[in-house]
Every structure is written in C-alpha cells, then in structure tokens.
Amino acid sequence: DDEGYLQYLKALIESEQNGDGEGLAYRKMESDERVTRVGSYLRNYYLDEIPQIINVIKGDMSLVGPRPHVQFEVDFYTEEQKRRLSVKPGITGLWQVAGKSDCSFHELIQLDLEYIDNFSLMQDFKLIFNTMRLILQGGEKFWARANKTIPS
Numbered sequence: 390d391d392e393g394y395l396q397y398l399k400a401l402i403e404s405e406q407n408g409d410g411e412g413l414a415y416r417k418m419e420s421d422e423r424v425t426r427v428g429s430y431l432r433n434y435y436l437d438e439i440p441q442i443i444n445v446i447k448g449d450m451s452l453v454g455p456r457p458h459v460q461f462e463v464d465f466y467t468e469e470q471k472r473r474l475s476v477k478p479g480i481t482g483l484w485q486v487a488g489k490s491d492c493s494f495h496e497l498i499q500l501d502l503e504y505i506d507n508f509s510l511m512q513d514f515k516l517i518f519n520t521m522r523l524i525l526q527g528g529e530k531f532w533a534r535a536n537k538t539i540p541s
Contacts, residue, residue, distance in 0.1 A: 435524045441480050453513045454479025455501035466498075473501045476508075481520040 424432065431437045444450040450457070457478035466473075484492055484500040492500070504512070 435520075438480055445480065449477070451477040451479045453481055453504075453516050455482055455504065456485070456497075462494075469502070470498045472505060473498060476505055481516055483516065486516050486519040486523065 428437075441450060445452055454476050455473045455478055463471075463474070482501060483504040484497050487500065
C-alpha cells in the first residue's frame, strides 16, 4: 500500500540523514527481467531520455540541472535540500556525468546543490559535452575510462 511505502521511504531517508543506517541509495539496475533487448539498448545509450527534450522545448525543464524527483521524495526534503527546487530540473547533471550511479539519496542531493552553488555556463557546456561522450560511448564504458572527478 502507498502509506506503507511512504513510511518505508521516510525511514530510509531519515536513517541516512541521522547517520544511523545505510539510507536510500539510487542505483542503476544491473538487470531487470522486464527490460527487453531494445529497452536495454535504449537505456545503455540514454535514448530513453529523448522524450524529455519536449519538456525542455516547452520550458518546463533545462538541458542541465538536478534530475526531477517525484513528489513523495520531495516531501521528505530538509530545508537545505529544498534549494534544489530553486532551479529547473534538467535532463543531465553533475552526478550523472560524474559516474555516480551508486550514490545515496544524500550524495545525489549534495551534488545537485554543488551544481547550483557553482553554476556557470562553462560548467553547463562541460556537462553537456561529457553527457554526449557518455551517450556515444555507452554509459559504463565511459565511466570505466573516465577520471571520476566531478567536472568544474
């Protein structure tokens, strides 16, 4: 049920914020039996993100910015974490390009806040360029060779 799931999610987020547990982590699924070969190819090369370009054209999203979270995640944000809502969500961002597919909820938010605090057009151009490299080289291959430092 939805209420039970929300309580579970809240406990995960709070345990991470309090430092008394592993907390919620965002992880790219290694394999999912529901994903077809075509779907796997689309995901590997991030082609499943193409429909979001419509949202960029409409002005609802930006090319670069924090990834949108669903409302029930936003409901558990701290006041500091709510700062990520001060900018338009983006298709790509700092944590995606830095290869942080296994980062925790807290780390994801911190990278988004770092992006906001250090915003520059040059950083956006670097993130777009590195996103294009990531797409052309197929995700994991790029991360395996990439210097895991966050672009500045």
